[in-house]
Amino acid sequence: MIREAAVSGRDPRHCLFVSDVHLDAVAGAAEHQFLQFLRTEAMQADALYILGDLFETWVGDDAPEQQAVLDALTALSTSGVACFALHGNRDFLLGEAFSQRTGCRLLPDPVVAHFGGERVLLTHGDALCTDDHAYQELRTLVRNAHWQRRFLSLPLATRQQLADEARAGSRAHTARTQPRIMDVNASAVEAAFHSTRVRRIIHGHTHRPAVHDGLIEGTPAQRIVLGAWYEQGSCLSYRDGRYELRALPR
Ligand code: MN
Secondary structure, X not given: XXXXXXXXXXXXXXXXXXXXXXXXXXXXXXXXXXXXXXXXXXHHOOEEEEOOOOEOXXXXXXXXXXXHHHHHHHHHHHOOOEEEEOOOOOOOOOOHHHHHHHOEEEOOOOXXXXXOOEEEEEEOOHHHOOXXXXXXXHHHHHOOHHHHHHHHXXXXXXXXXXXXXXXXXXXXXHHHOOHHHHOOOHHHHHHHHHHHOOOEEEEOOOOOOEEEEEEEOOEEEEEEEOOOOOOOEEEEEEEOOEEEEEEEOO
């Protein structure tokens, strides 16, 4: 069952999409660039969609980090830009307090939104990487509501320590797993197009920014992949029916 999201009550003309900013506790070039992006380009848009992994880790809304980014998001939504966020595989614990604090509405993943009258599927993208069986097992575990309640009931320091261990484990997994295994699975992509009846999917996660044009059941279909913000920024803009994927050099 795919949920559909209304966007601020009207069809937006100018939307921006980002994903995988991967902000961590150490303020660096990515944070500086992203803050600038929120304060300038994003202010001109009708809506901003953050498609997951805005933060490198998120151990609960009570953690004290990232105040500058939270402030900038609050300023953006307060100025009238509709802000939406999906959970990524790193910040899947973003919760209601984050949403209240920033004005960013948390959307389910996947979700269908409407742009220019077209239904478009938005997803972080990790669920499409079905060849990575070890990761999918982990995903099932940590997306379980009972597991999340138990984790969030632990002291903050314990959660931070567990998150550090999980990051180290994730790095080791990435280092020993073939890149092809960590990309999207073609059948999973086809199934997503088919089951949602969309002809455009926008996602991140794989850090392989590209626009893939193809055919699904004989009709043109497009999969737009957002890039990560490690070396430079990456942003998709939608304006009056046209999509443009751009690298944002530093
Ligand atoms: Mn990800």
